[in-house]
Amino acid sequence: MQTLIEALRKSAVLVVNRFYEELARLPKSRRILEMLSAEELAHLKDRQIQNLLALADPGLSSKEHAAMAMRIGRIHAVVGLDKEELVRSRGILQELLYKLIGRDVGGQALSLYARRLTSDTAWQLKAYQAVEDSQQDVLQRITRIVWEAGSYTHFIDQLVSVLGGHDEVTACTIGRPDEAGIFHFEAGAGGSGEGGLVAVLTAHGHEISVRADHPDGQGAVGRAWRSGHAERVVNYQTDPLVERWRDVAAREGLRSSVAIPIAAPGHAPIAIVMLFSAYPGGFVGPDQVAFIELLQTLLSCVASRLQTHDGLHGGAVPVSVRQHWAALVRTGALEMHYQPLLTLANGQVSKVEALARLRDGERLLTPDEFLFALSSDDLLALFARGLGQALDDRARWLAAGHDLEISVNLPPAALNDLRYFDAAREALETHACPSRRLTLEVLENESISLSHGQRAILGKFRALGVLLAQDDLGSGHSGLARLRELPFDWIKIDREIAHIAGDAALDALRVVYQITRLGHSLGKLVLAEGVDSADLLKALALLGVDGAQGYEIARPMPADELLGWIGGAARVSVAPVGESVLTRLARFVVWEERAFILATLPEAARGLLDSDDAAARTALADALISFGDILPAGAERDALQRDMLHAVVKGGRHSEAWQAALARLMRAISAAPLAA
Ligand code: C2E
Ligand code: CA
Ligand code: CA
Numbered sequence: 001m002q003t004l005i006e007a008l009r010k011s012a013v014l015v016v017n018r019f020y021e022e023l024a025r026l027p028k029s030r031r032i033l034e035m036l037s038a039e040e041l042a043h044l045k046d047r048q049i050q051n052l053l054a055l056a057d058p059g060l061s062s063k064e065h066a067a068m069a070m071r072i073g074r075i076h077a078v079v080g081l082d083k084e085e086l087v088r089s090r091g092i093l094q095e096l097l098y099k100l101i102g103r104d105v106g107g108q109a110l111s112l113y114a115r116r117l118t119s120d121t122a123w124q125l126k127a128y129q130a131v132e133d134s135q136q137d138v139l140q141r142i143t144r145i146v147w148e149a150g151s152y153t154h155f156i157d158q159l160v161s162v163l164g165g166h167d168e169v170t171a172c173t174i175g176r177p178d179e180a181g182i183f184h185f186e187a188g189a190g191g192s193g194e195g196g197l198v199a200v201l202t203a204h205g206h207e208i209s210v211r212a213d214h215p216d217g218q219g220a221v222g223r224a225w226r227s228g229h230a231e232r233v234v235n236y237q238t239d240p241l242v243e244r245w246r247d248v249a250a251r252e253g254l255r256s257s258v259a260i261p262i263a264a265p266g267h268a269p270i271a272i273v274m275l276f277s278a279y280p281g282g283f284v285g286p287d288q289v290a291f292i293e294l295l296q297t298l299l300s301c302v303a304s305r306l307q308t309h310d311g312l313h314g315g316a317v318p319v320s321v322r323q324h325w326a327a328l329v330r331t332g333a334l335e336m337h338y339q340p341l342l343t344l345a346n347g348q349v350s351k352v353e354a355l356a357r358l359r360d361g362e363r364l365l366t367p368d369e370f371l372f373a374l375s376s377d378d379l380l381a382l383f384a385r386g387l388g389q390a391l392d393d394r395a396r397w398l399a400a401g402h403d404l405e406i407s408v409n410l411p412p413a414a415l416n417d418l419r420y421f422d423a424a425r426e427a428l429e430t431h432a433c434p435s436r437r438l439t440l441e442v443l444e445n446e447s448i449s450l451s452h453g454q455r456a457i458l459g460k461f462r463a464l465g466v467l468l469a470q471d472d473l474g475s476g477h478s479g480l481a482r483l484r485e486l487p488f489d490w491i492k493i494d495r496e497i498a499h500i501a502g503d504a505a506l507d508a509l510r511v512v513y514q515i516t517r518l519g520h521s522l523g524k525l526v527l528a529e530g531v532d533s534a535d536l537l538k539a540l541a542l543l544g545v546d547g548a549q550g551y552e553i554a555r556p557m558p559a560d561e562l563l564g565w566i567g568g569a570a571r572v573s574v575a576p577v578g579e580s581v582l583t584r585l586a587r588f589v590v591w592e593e594r595a596f597i598l599a600t601l602p603e604a605a606r607g608l609l610d611s612d613d614a615a616a617r618t619a620l621a622d623a624l625i626s627f628g629d630i631l632p633a634g635a636e637r638d639a640l641q642r643d644m645l646h647a648v649v650k651g652g653r654h655s656e657a658w659q660a661a662l663a664r665l666m667r668a669i670s671a672a673p674l675a676a
Pocket of ligand 1: 382441471529530
């Protein structure tokens with residue numbers, strides 16, 4: 001062995017230089033070598049020499065050998081050295097050794113050395129397998145979080161933690177550009193120092209732009225944002241396009257990267273994921289290309305899902321701002337405001353919805369500004385603290401003689417996370433609040449139907465005795481199945497649906513009416529949100545809607561203003577407005593529904609319409625379905641009532657006669673003078 005070591009000491013440089021000349025003839029290996037700077041190549045050769053000497057060390061235990069070979073194999077896998085070429089290159093190395101030092105070394109030592117070289121290769125291949133397994137594992141975990149993604153912020157936090165833990169990835173960041181095209185990091189994993197890579201990149205002001213005409217727009221992020229494809233930096237030290245980030249990359253030990261757009265098929269990206277490797281040439285080997293492609297496909301699924309979520313119209317929020325908001329949630333900066341919910345049947349307010357606000361210096365932030373930027377833990381803190389505050393306020397109101405119910409928003413994540421349930425139970429206990437006094441509002445914007453686990457958690461809330469409300473019905477895509485299956489006490493119709501404008505008013509009222517009927521037939525109460533006019537409020541009452549919430553009744557207000565507001569009872573009752581176009585349309589919607597039902601009984605209906613006795617005819621028609629206040633009394637109203645009834649009974653709702661009569665009625669409703 002000693003002669004072998006001496007021979008190696010003498011000739012290793014030659015062996016290694018020749019070896020790299022040969023390697024440069026293998027197509028895939030050449031590509032990797034070409035990516036290296038002169039220094040990097042020299043460093044690599046040096047390492048190779050050390051390695052050859054170490055293999056000749058008689059004291060090398062097989063355990064040490066395995067560890068060393070696995071380490072090198074992992075690097076080879078991560079830089080994307082092709083597996084077949086690895087095996088071939090080991091053959092070349094062995095040949096060179098025989099040729100260049102074989103004559104000076106005894107056969108026994110040489111064959112021992114050859115055996116070590118062979119097992120070295122085997123260990124390296126094992127390391128390849130480990131990297132591949134890690135890739136599989138990462139893809140599986142990402143599939144799961146893509147599938148369960150509730151909010152953008154939560155998703156990217158999970159994504160960086162999975163990707164950051166992957167073998168091939170030293171650091172990972174995610175972000176989006178603002179309106180000026182400046183890229184902001186929103187989440188990150190890995191990197192040196194406190195706050196990790198994101199803090200470094202932000203603090204040093206290494207601005208990144210996504211604009212082609214911007215000097216900072218030529219990096220992988222900018223190119224990926226514009227092309228919609230994965231874009232790579234194979235070596236920060238040699239790639240002229242990324243010269244301006246060369247120093248920070250070197251300091252942080254980042255040698256190469258890939259920027260992967262998160263984009264729904266055929267759509268512009270919504271965000272960019274950046275993976276960094278500690279080695280040059282990261283992410284260009286065939287396995288890695290396949291891995292990145294799969295990853296991008298998975299991310300495209302999440303893009304389609306998240307695009308419909310609130311989180312994405314807000315633009316990027318830098319990590320520092322998110323952290324600031326997260327801190328505000330956990331301090332006295334959280335202020336719950338309360339918006340009265342009106343019971344339409346009696347014009348009373350016995351319940352308020354608690355809505356979160358964050359005091360940030362002079363500004364009072366609303367949920368639209370901060371909610372989507374909160375992580376899942378921040379949301380839990382918001383829920384627990386918000387609920388605590390609301391129950392405190394409730395206790396004060398109770399002491400002043402007002403026993404108000406409280407409605408609190410439950411984020412979608414609460415159905416996957418028992419901590420919310422625990423927080424609710426604890427808060428009720430601590431505040432000695434009867435559970436029926438608390439309603440939890442669950443957003444609709446989750447996936448099509450609830451999983452077994454989510455149902456179970458809803459069941460626990462129910463068993464606790466709190467009321468449940470389906471929030472924002474009509475804003476998401478859950479559909480009617482969810483309405484039927486889930487144990488909600490209340491349905492809150494989203495304000496987009498109740499939002500009544502111009503020509504669409506008739507249809508909007510029809511939808512509200514049908515949802516109300518459906519809700520009632522399922523044993524649920526129905527509330528309309530976003531009620532911002534007295535006419536609409538009255539129309540909703542006519543449609544039989546149970547509750548209303550909106551600026552017309554009151555805006556959300558601080559706790560200490562609420563009692564004063566409730567004291568001013570005049571403002572609470574449904575304002576006694578006169579007739580309006582909306583109230584007439586609402587009456588018509590109810591009448592129309594009854595007329596349709598009548599039309600399903602053709603025999604009875606015809607008998608009624610064709611009776612010889614005019615007085616009986618009118619009396620019967622009015623008893624069944626009064627055309628009443630749809631229009632002011634008069635000949636036109638009577639004629640329209642008759643024509644519409646005939647049209648629907650004889651021809652049905654799709655007949656031309658019905659459509660023509662309907663058009664006449666609409667004109668008459670808009671033209672009729674309104675009572676003062
Ligand atoms: P939401 O649950 O649908 O709450 C009603 C929102 O509509 C409130 O906005 C309220 O101010 C607004 N609003 C009420 N009446 C009207 C109206 O007549 N016209 C219009 N245009 N808007 C009206 P806010 O307080 O900004 O809350 C927005 C959303 O943020 C809420 O929608 C809810 O989903 C969420 N949110 C609010 N507080 C919390 C909270 O403590 N925790 C969680 N997880 N989410 C919350
Ligand atoms: Ca709500
Ligand atoms: Ca709502």
